[in-house]
Amino acid sequence: MEPITLLTGKAAVLDRANVDTDQIIPKQFLKRIERSGFGQFLFYNWRFDETGREREDFELNRPEYEGASILIAGENFGCGSSREHAPWSLLDYGFKVVIAPSFADIFHQNCLKNGILPITLSHSDIQSLVRQTEIQNQVTVNLPEQTVIGESGRPAAFDIHPYWKEMLINGWDEISITLRYDSEIQAFEEASAI
Structure with missing residues (x-):
């Protein structure tokens, strides 16, 4: 995983509540076995019409959101099934941070485990951040300081949780943590083989 410390980038605003994982990545695209390649299917039914053309009225299809690395979403983001493909598709699309008033618990954990920083902010902080993005769309997320700021705001x-903070700052996943003890594990296995 890529470490997250200080991230400055564009923010895309998806002001919708109760966005479930089937809307994030529809079930028909879950046949892949690798973790990559899901970004093209992110919000597929909202991004594209029946013929495969981009819908002009969908938020993420706006030209000013192209290349956004931060997603500002509504209440209860990631509800529905526990599919890990949802954070995979967000990450593959380019989002490294998702900011919302609340998240579904399993989705929140899946984000952390896959290198996405889910940030919970109050409605008023999110509204302030959205207003700032309308002026100049630059948002800075400082994980060590645990702050989010737009170009013109506070x-x-x-x-x-400190555990997840350390994991994201270092770009570690649970396998990386285990591999830090590789020499001790090998020594134990060698001693046990006798």
């Missing part, structure tokens, strides 16, 4: 603080 920083909003967010909470994150």
